[in-house]
Amino acid sequence: MQDKEYSRLSRLTAILTELQTKRLLTSTNLALKFGVSVRTIYRDIRTLEQAGVPILTEDGKGYTLMEGYRIPPVMFTEDESNALITAERLVLLNKDASLIRNYSAAINKIKAVLQNNNIKDKIELLSERVAFWQNPNHDDATSNFLPLIQTALTDFKVIKIIYYSPNSDSITQREIEPFALINKLGESWYLIAWCRLREDYRLFRFDRIRNMEITNATFSPHKMELEEYLAQYRKNNF
Structure with missing residues (x-):
């Protein structure tokens, strides 16, 4: 098999994997990911359709797999x-x-x-035979909230927390709208959320959350991008 043919076969397989892991994919994003033209992606999609893969096109949105279709498990290299x-x-x-x-x-x-x-x-x-240098207290887990917060974030559910603020040595009850998660290796997770009490975005350390409850209340998706928030945070704090 020629290198060019192998490259295309690898890309087709990768596109199949992407279609199974994401709900919608655009031709532009696929072209950027694989370093080819949008026209090449169009040809690849047609090839997959001709091979019997039920790819649906949502006008103005992108490609998706037919509901219920599953690709056989792939082999890992x-x-x-x-x-x-x-x-x-x-x-x-x-x-x-x-x-x-x-x-x-x-x-x-x-x-x-x-x-x-x-x-x-x-x-x-x-x-x-693989290890990473770590601080002596690495075994001491400081939170157990990550999956609950991830669910609230993707379901746009308001979270009610009891939060400790060391600067003021106070404990407050907050209703927050989860926006994004950040982590520094070996340290506590942080939740970026819109705080309804402060009426602004705030950083909440997981290990300072004393109690947490996911409410039935929902909120509208935030318009701001994560990189936009991080750029603003760096500007104000460094």
Whole structure:
């Protein structure tokens, strides 16, 4: 097989994977991701359709797979398997216990579908031979809120929290609209949210949240982009 043909086959496979992992994909985004023209993406989509993949086009929005269609499990290359194992060691340094628990469960399912016993042996060895330097208190998880906050964020649900502010040594009750999550390796997670009490965006450290409740109240999606917030935060704080 010629290099050009192999490159196209790899791209078609990658487009299939993207279609299964995302609800909508535009030809422009796909073209940028794979470094080809939009016209090339059009041809790729037609090729997949001719191969029997039920791709639907939503006018003005992009491509999506027909509801209920599932692509057979893909095989991981050795490099991809190694990347997953390395990421696992990084996750184990995280301060949120729920993330460690959920990622470990997910990675075990991935390991279970590996067909090649040789690769299984290799990733088992690699998992024992990769480590990251960490502070002495890395085992002390400081929160257990991540999946709940992620759900509230994607469902646009208002969160009610009891929050400790060390600067004023006070505890307040807040209703907040989750916007984004940020993390520095080995340290607590931060939630960026619109605080209805302060009427502004605020950073909330997970380890200062004393209690949390996801309410039934919803809010409209925030118009601001994460990079816009981070740029403004850096300008005001550095």
